[in-house]
Amino acid sequence: MAFNAKGRVLTGMAFWVVGILAMAQTAYFPHITRSDGGFQTSFWLANPLDHEVNYSLKGYSSSGEELASIVGFLAEDSSQFVSQEALFGEKEIAWFQLESGGALVTAVYQANGEKKTTAHVNQTTELAVRWRVYAGDPELIWDGLALVNPHDVPISFIYHAYDASGTLLGSIFPFAPLMPHAKDLNVLSDNFPQAAYYEIETQLPSLVTALRGDRNSSDRLWVNAAIPLIKDFDTVVLKRP
Numbered sequence: 001m002a003f004n005a006k007g008r009v010l011t012g013m014a015f016w017v018v019g020i021l022a023m024a025q026t027a028y029f030p031h032i033t034r035s036d037g038g039f040q041t042s043f044w045l046a047n048p049l050d051h052e053v054n055y056s057l058k059g060y061s062s063s064g065e066e067l068a069s070i071v072g073f074l075a076e077d078s079s080q081f082v083s084q085e086a087l088f089g090e091k092e093i094a095w096f097q098l099e100s101g102g103a104l105v106t107a108v109y110q111a112n113g114e115k116k117t118t119a120h121v122n123q124t125t126e127l128a129v130r131w132r133v134y135a136g137d138p139e140l141i142w143d144g145l146a147l148v149n150p151h152d153v154p155i156s157f158i159y160h161a162y163d164a165s166g167t168l169l170g171s172i173f174p175f176a177p178l179m180p181h182a183k184d185l186n187v188l189s190d191n192f193p194q195a196a197y198y199e200i201e202t203q204l205p206s207l208v209t210a211l212r213g214d215r216n217s218s219d220r221l222w223v224n225a226a227i228p229l230i231k232d233f234d235t236v237v238l239k240r241p
Contacts, residue, residue: 027098027123029107030183030207031146032059032084034092041084044106044120047074055100059093064149064182067091074103094183095148095207098123109211119211119223127205128228136224138193141212143224146185147200148207149178155203157184161192162199169195178202205232 033039047053052073059068068088074080084093098105109119127150135143149155154177161169169192178184188198200208210224 025100025125027100027105027125028095028127028148028150028207029098029105029121029123029209030095030148031109031121031209031211032093032095032107033109034062034094039109039111042108042110043082043084043087044079044104044108045074045082046079046104046106047076047102048104049076049102051076053100053102055098055103055105057087057096057098059088059091059096060181060183061092062094062183062185064179066181067093068096095146097150111213121209121223124207124209126228127207128231129202129205130228130230131200131206131208132197132227132229133188133200133208133210133224134197135189135192135195136212138189138215140215141189142187142215143189143198143210143212144185144187145198145200145208145210145224145226146183147178147202148183149180149202149204150207151204152180153204154179155206157200157202157206159186159188159191160199160201161188161195162197163194164196178206199229 033041045055052075054071054073057068057070057072058066059070061067068091070087105123107121109121133143133145147157156177157174159172161171163169172186172191174184188195192198200206208226210226212222212224
């Protein structure tokens with residue numbers, strides 16, 4: 001499946017993308033909401049350049065299975081708003097990888113229903129082996145994140161929680177590794193409501209998206225900053241509690 005220059009779906013056509021995608025950069029979207037999770041995800045596809053650009057998407061399930069491979073193109077200086085269903089159909093895509101020579105993608109998260117606030121998250125090229133996410137007031141909000149392993153091998157990972165003085169409050173060390181191309185979801189504020197900040201450590205550079213919602217109402221959703229602290233090491237020894 002692909003979109004033409006005006007964003008319409010094209011079928012039964014072949015695309016020459018070797019020239020354009022040979023110069024492409026890789027970007028990621030670590031989180032797409034589940035169809036039964038109470039939220040929906042839509043996308044802005046934009047081309048700010050003065051020429052047509054091609055793009056290629058690979059979509060994965062939360063367990064790491066490749067479910068979709070999409071090639072399309074966008075006209076010069078154009079933008080298209082696309083629903084999750086229009087882009088991926090009924091497939092439960094949990095995250096995707098973007099290859100493009102200039103296309104920009106922004107995810108739009110929103111709780112189901114009318115008159116709900118939206119949270120906009122841009123594509124990212126940021127991978128790190130250590131991340132930090134600052135906590136909000138757990139009586140008012142919840143802090144959650146999506147962690148993605150973009151590699152072809154399993155990786156170990158740990159969640160840590162710290163108080164304002166930097167004292168470790170506790171850690172979650174999953175017994176099973178995060179499988180290749182798989183995603184883990186965690187509402188950190190439910191596990192450590194007294195935390196001032198959380199840190200995520202992974203065996204290889206990983207992807208993180210952090211979101212924050214109103215605990216007393218599903219109307220409001222925000223993006224929270226996920227800060228990469230250490231970008232990459234050849235080998236990382238994870239801190240155990």
